[in-house]
Amino acid sequence: xxxxxxxxxxxxxxGSQQDRIQQRLDDLDPDLGGYIRDFAYDTVYDRPGxxxxxxxxxxxxxxxxxxxxxxxxxxxxxxxxxGATEGEVRGALMMCVPYLGFPRTVAAFEVxxxxxxx
Amino acid sequence: xxxxxxxxxxxxxxGSQQDRIQQRLDDLDPDLGGYIRDFAYDTVYDRPGxxxxxxxxxxxxxxxxxxxxxxxxxxxxxxxxxGATEGEVRGALMMCVPYLGFPRTVAAFEVxxxxxxx
Amino acid sequence: xxxxxxxxxxxxxxGSQQDRIQQRLDDLDPDLGGYIRDFAYDTVYDRPGxxxxxxxxxxxxxxxxxxxxxxxxxxxxxxxxxGATEGEVRGALMMCVPYLGFPRTVAAFEVxxxxxxx
Amino acid sequence: xxxxxxxxxxxxxxGSQQDRIQQRLDDLDPDLGGYIRDFAYDTVYDRPGxxxxxxxxxxxxxxxxxxxxxxxxxxxxxxxxxGATEGEVRGALMMCVPYLGFPRTVAAFEVxxxxxxx
Amino acid sequence: xxxxxxxxxxxxxxGSQQDRIQQRLDDLDPDLGGYIRDFAYDTVYDRPGxxxxxxxxxxxxxxxxxxxxxxxxxxxxxxxxxGATEGEVRGALMMCVPYLGFPRTVAAFEVxxxxxxx
Amino acid sequence: xxxxxxxxxxxxxxGSQQDRIQQRLDDLDPDLGGYIRDFAYDTVYDRPGxxxxxxxxxxxxxxxxxxxxxxxxxxxxxxxxxGATEGEVRGALMMCVPYLGFPRTVAAFEVxxxxxxx
Numbered sequence: 001x002x003x004x005x006x007x008x009x010x011x012x013x014x015g016s017q018q019d020r021i022q023q024r025l026d027d028l029d030p031d032l033g034g035y036i037r038d039f040a041y042d043t044v045y046d047r048p049g050x051x052x053x054x055x056x057x058x059x060x061x062x063x064x065x066x067x068x069x070x071x072x073x074x075x076x077x078x079x080x081x082x083g084a085t086e087g088e089v090r091g092a093l094m095m096c097v098p099y100l101g102f103p104r105t106v107a108a109f110e111v112x113x114x115x116x117x118x
Numbered sequence: 119x120x121x122x123x124x125x126x127x128x129x130x131x132x133g134s135q136q137d138r139i140q141q142r143l144d145d146l147d148p149d150l151g152g153y154i155r156d157f158a159y160d161t162v163y164d165r166p167g168x169x170x171x172x173x174x175x176x177x178x179x180x181x182x183x184x185x186x187x188x189x190x191x192x193x194x195x196x197x198x199x200x201g202a203t204e205g206e207v208r209g210a211l212m213m214c215v216p217y218l219g220f221p222r223t224v225a226a227f228e229v230x231x232x233x234x235x236x
Numbered sequence: 237x238x239x240x241x242x243x244x245x246x247x248x249x250x251g252s253q254q255d256r257i258q259q260r261l262d263d264l265d266p267d268l269g270g271y272i273r274d275f276a277y278d279t280v281y282d283r284p285g286x287x288x289x290x291x292x293x294x295x296x297x298x299x300x301x302x303x304x305x306x307x308x309x310x311x312x313x314x315x316x317x318x319g320a321t322e323g324e325v326r327g328a329l330m331m332c333v334p335y336l337g338f339p340r341t342v343a344a345f346e347v348x349x350x351x352x353x354x
Numbered sequence: 355x356x357x358x359x360x361x362x363x364x365x366x367x368x369g370s371q372q373d374r375i376q377q378r379l380d381d382l383d384p385d386l387g388g389y390i391r392d393f394a395y396d397t398v399y400d401r402p403g404x405x406x407x408x409x410x411x412x413x414x415x416x417x418x419x420x421x422x423x424x425x426x427x428x429x430x431x432x433x434x435x436x437g438a439t440e441g442e443v444r445g446a447l448m449m450c451v452p453y454l455g456f457p458r459t460v461a462a463f464e465v466x467x468x469x470x471x472x
Numbered sequence: 473x474x475x476x477x478x479x480x481x482x483x484x485x486x487g488s489q490q491d492r493i494q495q496r497l498d499d500l501d502p503d504l505g506g507y508i509r510d511f512a513y514d515t516v517y518d519r520p521g522x523x524x525x526x527x528x529x530x531x532x533x534x535x536x537x538x539x540x541x542x543x544x545x546x547x548x549x550x551x552x553x554x555g556a557t558e559g560e561v562r563g564a565l566m567m568c569v570p571y572l573g574f575p576r577t578v579a580a581f582e583v584x585x586x587x588x589x590x
Numbered sequence: 591x592x593x594x595x596x597x598x599x600x601x602x603x604x605g606s607q608q609d610r611i612q613q614r615l616d617d618l619d620p621d622l623g624g625y626i627r628d629f630a631y632d633t634v635y636d637r638p639g640x641x642x643x644x645x646x647x648x649x650x651x652x653x654x655x656x657x658x659x660x661x662x663x664x665x666x667x668x669x670x671x672x673g674a675t676e677g678e679v680r681g682a683l684m685m686c687v688p689y690l691g692f693p694r695t696v697a698a699f700e701v702x703x704x705x706x707x708x
Contacts, residue, residue: 028581029562031637032569039629040216040574047621050209054172058179058210062217065183067421067539068575090383091168092176097386098158099180101337102394103422109382146345147326149401150333157393158338165385185303185657186339208619215622219573220630221658227618264699265680267519268687275511276452276692283503286445290408294415294446298453301419303657304693327404328412334394335416421539444501451504455691456512457540463500512688522681526644530651530682534689537655563640564648570630571652 009045009052010037013078021074052082057092064096064108072111086116127163127170128155131196139192171200175210182214182226190229204234245281245288246273249314257310289318293328300332300344308347322352363399363406364391367432375428406436411446418450418462426465440470481517481524482509485550493546524554529564536568536580544583558588599635599642600627603668611664642672647682654686654698662701676706 026033056079144151174197262269292315299308380387410433498505528551535544616623646669
């Protein structure tokens with residue numbers, strides 16, 4: 001990663017957890033695991049046009065809309081790995097208040113709290 | 119606006135349409151119009167911690183998840199008023215593919231097309 | 237309706253439009269039309285335990301969550317037919333602000349506006 | 355609270371749990387906790403036009419649509435604190451059957467069962 | 473049941489668990505339990521026009537969209553009881569990738585894994 | 591198509607409209623159009639394990655859950671192109687009643703009606 005000026009998004013997002021996460025997805029279904037690696041990450045995420053930090057802050061908001069706590073936690077960590085401060089993550093989650101209301105947003109801040117307390 | 123170092127988010131987002139949009143909301147219900155101006159914009163949006171361009175790109179993604187074409191169009195324009203390039207807006211909408219699937223994303227790009235063709 | 241101490245919910249909700257609405261549903265699919273009449277209205281709606289006005293205010297809120305303008309309009313009229321004031325309907329829709337956020341709520345007030353202006 | 359003919363909605367809904375709940379929300383994020391207290395409760399909930407019992411029955415239905423068990427449990431208790439009978443709460447949840455289908459409704463009745471068995 | 477060439481859908485889907493599941497639903501609310509048995513199963517599911525295996529594969533996809541793990545597990549078992557192979561269930565869940573995105577689909581494959589490992 | 595024992599899913603689903611639909615998607619965004627063709631259709635849809643008719647009936651149910659009328663119409667036609675009878679399409683849409691409730695299902699049957707009347 002050090003010599004590569006643009007590391008793959010999944011290397012930054014998952015960091016040292018990359019192999020463990022990929023293995024877990026492959027165990028669920030090898031085709032599904034491959035789609036996530038080759039399409040979601042190496043195609044959509046690695047598409048130029050928007051910086052990775054912004055992509056991950058958007059991912060955090062979308063996962064708040066879906067109510068998916070484990071994935072949200074992964075991408076809160078991913079946003080910070082991509083350079084977001086805690087304040088920027090809080091700012092991204094707070095944008096869900098006017099668009100999605102309070103219950104989904106409170107659930108997302110609960111995930112953030114668990115991540116910060118780990 | 120020029121002398122003010124931090125204009126209100128709603129001034130940037132709505133630009134010359136601000137009075138028209140606020141009037142339309144007030145006509146629906148004066149309390150609702152007030153909540154949107156005083157709480158959604160002047161409290162949540164104006165909260166520091168994340169830049170306005172990032173907030174608007176997140177808004178575009180959340181409105182894609184909600185399937186709300188008129189509001190999405192307002193905030194595509196708002197994102198660009200806040201400094202986002204067309205490429206960054208496309209990047210924000212494209213992040214909806216892995217998280218929300220294709221139908222919601224295609225509908226959002228249709229709104230972008232209408233905005234660009236106006 | 238006057239002599240019947242407890243008219244069927246669908247008679248109150250739909251009023252003079254009952255036959256037209258039922259015909260439209262039967263034309264879509266006779267089984268579907270029958271399910272809505274016999275199960276949704278004559279079984280679930282006519283179940284005792286909660287007054288019809290409250291049921292219709294709840295229906296208005298749920299249809300706001302679903303983003304279903306035509307059905308929402310039918311049940312705004314139904315809530316008023318069941319005794320709700322305009323202020324109570326506005327109060328029911330406004331409860332969607334903290335739970336669902338602004339875009340869905342604004343869309344619902346737009347349907348209310350169209351109903352009141354008819 | 356005793357002398358005030360119209361206590362604040364959050365005093366009725368949360369009862370003796372009010373301080374604990376507010377503290378938990380403030381711990382997640384002080385701005386978020388403040389928005390919920392000052393805007394969601396002291397502005398939207400305390401807006402006149404609809405009685406608190408009806409507001410809470412609507413909240414129960416909306417939380418069924420969102421699939422948010424902890425908040426649903428809080429507002430089932432809140433509806434009863436505001437004067438709703440168990441039968442009225444069952445009636446409100448049952449309205450979710452025709453609008454949202456069975457899985458969301460069954461999950462809501464499971465929350466009611468846990469509340470009643472506490 | 474033995475002489476009937478077309479057993480009721482709920483007998484096939486629930487198999488030996490039928491009484492336990494029905495009792496659990498009746499305990500939540502006797503009306504709700506009755507609606508599920510008499511309307512959802514004995515009316516909608518038993519309606520001719522589509523084979524039971526296809527109905528259950530569709531149910532698995534819809535429960536993936538709802539994010540309802542316990543019901544999804546019941547209907548993964550139901551699909552297999554109705555003749556679906558593991559490969560067909562995987563194929564049904566995989567169809568959620570293009571329509572709903574990855575987070576909901578990964579959650580569904582997690583339920584499948586738990587079912588297969590039981 | 592006649593000599594090919596397993597034509598591509600998108601050839602069957604779109605039939606003579608394939609070029610027009612692909613052009614419309616490419617015009618929205620060339621990357622998005624490519625993702626739909628190469629990933630959604632030529633990878634996920636063409637994955638073996640489930641027959642195309644079942645995949646399209648599932649697609650119709652998922653598009654009912656999303657409330658996406660234009661895509662639903664495309665895949666109602668696609669299901670029929672893949673061999674589904676009108677009765678099977680009605681059966682697939684009817685499965686949405688117990689899982690999603692009536693408003694989404696009625697909207698889907700409205701799309702079916704428009705398709706059959708064209």
